Amino acid sequence: NAGVMQNPRHLVRRRGQEARLRCSPMKGHSHVYWYRQLPEEGLKFMVYLQKENIIDESGMPKERFSAEFPKEGPSILRIQQVVRGDSAAYFCASSPSPGTAGGYGYTFGSGTRLTVV
Amino acid sequence: AQSVSQHNHHVILSEAASLELGCNYSYGGTVNLFWYVQYPGQHLQLLLKYFSGDPLVKGIKGFEAEFIKSKFSFNLRKPSVQWSDTAEYFCAVNRNAGKSTFGDGTTLTVKP
Numbered sequence: 001n002a003g004v005m006q007n008p009r010h011l012v013r014r015r016g017q018e019a020r021l022r023c024s025p026m027k028g029h030s031h032v033y034w035y036r037q038l039p040e041e042g043l044k045f046m047v048y049l050q051k052e053n054i055i056d057e058s059g060m061p062k063e064r065f066s067a068e069f070p071k072e073g074p075s076i077l078r079i080q081q082v083v084r085g086d087s088a089a090y091f092c093a094s095s096p097s098p099g100t101a102g103g104y105g106y107t108f109g110s111g112t113r114l115t116v117v
Numbered sequence: 118a119q120s121v122s123q124h125n126h127h128v129i130l131s132e133a134a135s136l137e138l139g140c141n142y143s144y145g146g147t148v149n150l151f152w153y154v155q156y157p158g159q160h161l162q163l164l165l166k167y168f169s170g171d172p173l174v175k176g177i178k179g180f181e182a183e184f185i186k187s188k189f190s191f192n193l194r195k196p197s198v199q200w201s202d203t204a205e206y207f208c209a210v211n212r213n214a215g216k217s218t219f220g221d222g223t224t225l226t227v228k229p
Contacts, residue, residue, distance in 0.1 A: 004160075033216060042221035043161075043207065056216055091161070105151050105163040106217065 004029075004094050005074075006109035013082045013116050021077040021112045025094030031055075032075045033106065034067060037089040046090075049075060082116045089113050119144035121210050123220035130198055131228050138193040138223050140208035150191040151209040151217065152182055161207065167191065178202070200229045 005024040013019050025032050031050055035043040045059040049069035060067065064082075069075040079086055090113075093106035124139035142148065152164040165176025172184040182193045191208060205224050211217040 035219070043219040045216045045218065048216050059216075093161075105153075105166050106161075107163075108153075108161040110160040 004092055004107050004109035006090075006092050006112050008112060009110060011112055011114050013114065015083055015116055016081050019079040019082050019086070019114055019116075021079075021090050021092075021114070022074040023077070023092030023094075023109055024074040025092075026107045029094035029096050029107065031095045031097065032069050033093045033095070034075075034077050035091045035093065037091060037111075039088070043091065046077070079114075082114070084116050087114055087116045119148075119210055119212070119218050121208055121218050121220040123206075123208055123223050125223050126221070127224045127226070129226045129228065132200055133197050134227075136193070136195040136198045136202070136225070138206055138208075138225070140191045140193065140220060141189050142191070142208075142210045142218075143189065144210060144212065145189075146212060148210050148212055150182070150184060151211075152176065152180070152191075152193050153207045153209060153219075154204045155207070155222075156204045164193070164206070198225070198227050200227050203227045 004026050007022050033048050034046040037043050047060050047067045048056040052071050064080045066078045089111045091111045092109045095106050120143045122141045150167040153161045154164045155161045164180055165174050167174045167184045175181045180195050182191055184191050203226055205222045207222045208220040209217040
């Protein structure tokens, strides 16, 4: 019973290149969340998606960053024209539908560590 | 916007010492509260959660947390820590569905 799968685990990109980070949620989970962890900092919310819908992107930088969660396949976090400041660990989490009982805890993936050189 | 404060950035304890990690949040409405743990080299795992009912919540590995609504706090406790508890601990808050807001984390080092 696979948990949240993220790939790649490590990604090195030169400045100006594109980075594509993938996240397959846990089986049965329909909600995906992306967080970024900068060195010596906590987890910062980026975006919350359901299948084919962006629910909350209030944490996404206005430029160069985009996310999708298509009907089929994993969720993708895409960073265009990467800069050194994008170097961080990017974590994906998933949860079942919250329903009326309130939120659920997240199941996290192992993260993708992006290094921009 | 809601925020979460974890008072201690780094805590160092000897084995068998008692642990209490502080967490305060800013939102005044109904919230769901969580503690997550990240062991070295591993992903974040849910330690315990509070939605409603008994404000004293028991989680895995002997951890517990107490929700004190009047203090907007959700402190994590363990009576006797072990070397294997060395990890980073994150407090998180969400409001019935949607995103969780995380604290900056507390690194716990337990000396054998």
